[in-house]
Amino acid sequence: MPKSKRDKKISLTKTNKKGLVLKQRIMEDVKRCVEEYNRVFLISVQNTRNTKLLDLREEWKDSKLFFGKLRIIALGLGKSKETEIAEGIHKLADAIKNHSMSGQCGLLFTNRPKKQVIEWAQEYEEMEYARSGFATPETVELPEGPLPQFQHSMEPQLRQLGMPTSLKKGVITLIKPFKVCQKGDALTPEQAQILKLLGKPLAVFKLLLLGVYTKKHGFKKLTVPDDTKENDEEEMDVENNDDT
Numbered sequence: 001m002p003k004s005k006r007d008k009k010i011s012l013t014k015t016n017k018k019g020l021v022l023k024q025r026i027m028e029d030v031k032r033c034v035e036e037y038n039r040v041f042l043i044s045v046q047n048t049r050n051t052k053l054l055d056l057r058e059e060w061k062d063s064k065l066f067f068g069k070l071r072i073i074a075l076g077l078g079k080s081k082e083t084e085i086a087e088g089i090h091k092l093a094d095a096i097k098n099h100s101m102s103g104q105c106g107l108l109f110t111n112r113p114k115k116q117v118i119e120w121a122q123e124y125e126e127m128e129y130a131r132s133g134f135a136t137p138e139t140v141e142l143p144e145g146p147l148p149q150f151q152h153s154m155e156p157q158l159r160q161l162g163m164p165t166s167l168k169k170g171v172i173t174l175i176k177p178f179k180v181c182q183k184g185d186a187l188t189p190e191q192a193q194i195l196k197l198l199g200k201p202l203a204v205f206k207l208l209l210l211g212v213y214t215k216k217h218g219f220k221k222l223t224v225p226d227d228t229k230e231n232d233e234e235e236m237d238v239e240n241n242d243d244t
Contacts, residue, residue: 023072030076030107033064034089037109040213041117042095045104047128047203063110070096070105091219095211105210114212118222121207129196130203132189137202140180140195147172150197158197161190 034040045053045067057065066073074093096105110117130136142163148171150158155172158165164175180198181191195202213219 023069023075026066026069026072027076029064030066030073033066033109034077037064038111038214039109039114039117040092041108041110041209042092042211042213043106043108043121044208044210045106046206046208047130047134048104048205052126052128052205060108060110063108063112065106065108067104067106073107089213089219092211092213095219095221114214117212118209121209125204125206127201128203128205129201130187130192132187132192134187134192134203136181136183136185136187136191139183140198140200140202142174142178142180144174144177147174149199154197158194161194163194 053065053067074096077089077093077096096107108117146168147158147165150172152167152170152172155165155167158172163178165172166175167173180194181187187195209222211219211221
């Protein structure tokens with residue numbers, strides 16, 4: 001066998017071994033968290049970026065957040081040997097699989113009271129720069145004239161993004177009115193970049209709680225956002241007695 005093929009085979013073997021170790025570690029972490037924490041929330045994340053997720057991890061240091069690799073996480077949940085909680089765990093694992101194709105989802109393992117987590121999620125939102133494909137909630141238009149917020153060296157970049165610009169006395173200037181985006185339209189990559197350069201975030205980074213698992217009550221779906229408190233008020237009262 002030629003040396004190049006032998007090297008390729010060794011490389012693939014190493015890669016597969018490394019990937020297997022990572023999967024096993026994630027599954028063991030998930031299994032440990034099921035035993036360590038009282039509640040597991042299934043979360044859908046809207047308009048997220050890595051920096052936002054880092055901020056969340058910092059805010060929830062006393063808890064554990066898992067994002068990505070949802071199928072591996074679901075496998076980790078299925079490894080539980082506690083027969084009395086197996087049915088609820090499997091329902092949570094099934095819910096993860098059902099939502100994994102509809103957007104970015106994750107799990108929040110926590111000992112904080114259910115009511116506190118729900119109220120926090122309902123109130124938490126931050127503006128974020130929209131990405132391509134995002135349906136813009138408003139029309140953004142720029143009038144003809146100078147754009148003094150940009151350095152003159154950026155003029156070629158703006159023109160490449162589709163803006164009708166020129167340099168006039170060293171100042172970037174729109175030579176005619178320019179519509180950045182139309183309300184309801186899906187943003188192109190160029191439009192998303194222009195909005196970011198303009199410092200105009202249109203998306204909202206928000207968390208939606210899709211369900212919660214507890215050892216006592218199993219897995220329950222949550223209605224978001226407005227009906228959550230009403231639909232789960234009775235269960236919250238029962239659980240909050242255990243939280244005090």
